[in-house]
Amino acid sequence: MNVIYILWLREVKRYVRSRVQIIFSLAQPTFYLLAFGLGFGPVFEKAGEGSYLQFLAPGIVGMTVLLSSMFSGIAVLWDRQFGFLKETLVAPVPRIYLMIGRTLGGATIGMIQGALILLVCLIAGFRPQHWVNLVSAFSFVTMIAIPFAALGMTLGSMIQSMEGLNLASNFLRDAHVLSVRRSLSIEQSVQGPQYDHAHRSALLRRGWSAGSTGRCLALQLLSGQHSVMYSGGNISYDRRLFLLANRSLKLLQRFAIRLPN
Amino acid sequence: MIRVRNLTKTFKSLTAVKGISFDVEQGEIFAFLGPNGAGKTTTIKMLTTMLRPTSGTIQLDGIDTVLRQMAARKKFGVVFQDPSLDEQQTAYENMELHGVLYGMTKKLRAERIEKLLRLFELWERRKDFVKQFSGGMKRRLEIARGLLHMPKIFFLDEPTLGLDPQSRSQLWAHVKYLNETENTTIFLTTHYMDEAERVAHRIAIMDHGELIAQGTASSLKGRTDTDSLEDAFLALTGTSVRDGSASSTEQVREIARMIGSSR
Numbered sequence: 001m002n003v004i005y006i007l008w009l010r011e012v013k014r015y016v017r018s019r020v021q022i023i024f025s026l027a028q029p030t031f032y033l034l035a036f037g038l039g040f041g042p043v044f045e046k047a048g049e050g051s052y053l054q055f056l057a058p059g060i061v062g063m064t065v066l067l068s069s070m071f072s073g074i075a076v077l078w079d080r081q082f083g084f085l086k087e088t089l090v091a092p093v094p095r096i097y098l099m100i101g102r103t104l105g106g107a108t109i110g111m112i113q114g115a116l117i118l119l120v121c122l123i124a125g126f127r128p129q130h131w132v133n134l135v136s137a138f139s140f141v142t143m144i145a146i147p148f149a150a151l152g153m154t155l156g157s158m159i160q161s162m163e164g165l166n167l168a169s170n171f172l173r174d175a176h177v178l179s180v181r182r183s184l185s186i187e188q189s190v191q192g193p194q195y196d197h198a199h200r201s202a203l204l205r206r207g208w209s210a211g212s213t214g215r216c217l218a219l220q221l222l223s224g225q226h227s228v229m230y231s232g233g234n235i236s237y238d239r240r241l242f243l244l245a246n247r248s249l250k251l252l253q254r255f256a257i258r259l260p261n
Numbered sequence: 262m263i264r265v266r267n268l269t270k271t272f273k274s275l276t277a278v279k280g281i282s283f284d285v286e287q288g289e290i291f292a293f294l295g296p297n298g299a300g301k302t303t304t305i306k307m308l309t310t311m312l313r314p315t316s317g318t319i320q321l322d323g324i325d326t327v328l329r330q331m332a333a334r335k336k337f338g339v340v341f342q343d344p345s346l347d348e349q350q351t352a353y354e355n356m357e358l359h360g361v362l363y364g365m366t367k368k369l370r371a372e373r374i375e376k377l378l379r380l381f382e383l384w385e386r387r388k389d390f391v392k393q394f395s396g397g398m399k400r401r402l403e404i405a406r407g408l409l410h411m412p413k414i415f416f417l418d419e420p421t422l423g424l425d426p427q428s429r430s431q432l433w434a435h436v437k438y439l440n441e442t443e444n445t446t447i448f449l450t451t452h453y454m455d456e457a458e459r460v461a462h463r464i465a466i467m468d469h470g471e472l473i474a475q476g477t478a479s480s481l482k483g484r485t486d487t488d489s490l491e492d493a494f495l496a497l498t499g500t501s502v503r504d505g506s507a508s509s510t511e512q513v514r515e516i517a518r519m520i521g522s523s524r
Contacts, residue, residue, distance in 0.1 A: 087345045087346075088362065
């Protein structure tokens, strides 16, 4: 227990101490928010869908949590480069404790980042439908953060070199873009007036699960959670995440095949 | 204290360690010498459970390192060839983390950390980040950390690489002091023959994965009829320069793997 705690503490300390990094990592989602928010906002409203910020903000928070959890997981690669990994590997501690400690640390960092971005969104004018929703949103986001921190760490421990990291992060970026593109096209196809909300989300969910049958139970659980929290316009939020998760897992499989050791 | 029998390690096409056997007694300082690529680091990695032997057995204080890995890990401390500190944390935090990993109680941890940091003259700098330390200070901190959990065996893999003469002699003075006061068994590798001769009770020389000589420095000199350990070493291992372990095929394979994964 102590071991898990001290490894978690290490991750969090490292994060809190790198203030410059915190600011820069918040810059990108803020930029997203401003660029898309200001750019698409009026069009979105003309189309009769209501406030674009309300639609966009949860997605940005989710993406921030997801990506920062994953990248703090990948940081295990830096520990390999700087040698610290060896110190933990020769210690009389089962590997699973090391994994749990780091995963929770990475997830915590993702959550802090998410909270900060939520704050930015609130300042920009975003309001949750009910403040109570923040509680369920919190648990939802925890369930995103933990698997993705673990996924990041899996990637980080499979990649042996810095060159590999570049390749991997390019992949992840591609996967991200692709998943957004696909989610937009699915969205358009079911956006017509003949579908009511329930029908629409059922279609969307089917579209998602067809691509990833049985791939990750935890993520399927999340899909149930979303309908509790975000009704209506924000469906694209979690589906986008699932598609990204789906892509990442496919990638992971590909990596696992290509990198035997 | 250390008992190695027919230890062998085979990588795909290369046998790095070819059935070596040796014993190290409790309280002994044992130096392991050999040219680059002789298999020293592979041997240390196997002794410290970082690598699993292809065949043969290792016992540390009577505990088999393969069968009872966790118990064996508690018996030794290690300083690796390349640094393994967390540069983003302070000296004290590095020590603390180590203490927790080795399951030390809070009280014992605090006492022991203070004692070792004072001994290695790092107590004043305990709140500084490791990235601000000089090479010599980092080494000292690593050694202090390796000794924190009172290991019975202490492995040092080329601990003086890249240090100035002052730091080197100070480091060996500390190591000798700990060997005498805490009766720690010390297993070290180095490229500096004078250090091995000055510090070690017994020396083993390894070449091409085999142990080619073992004994005290004077017995090695006597056997090869030379005046210095360096000459004895050269007489035993020859004068040709060795290639490192990072062969060109390995590099090509690495590139192939990178290209393969990008498709």
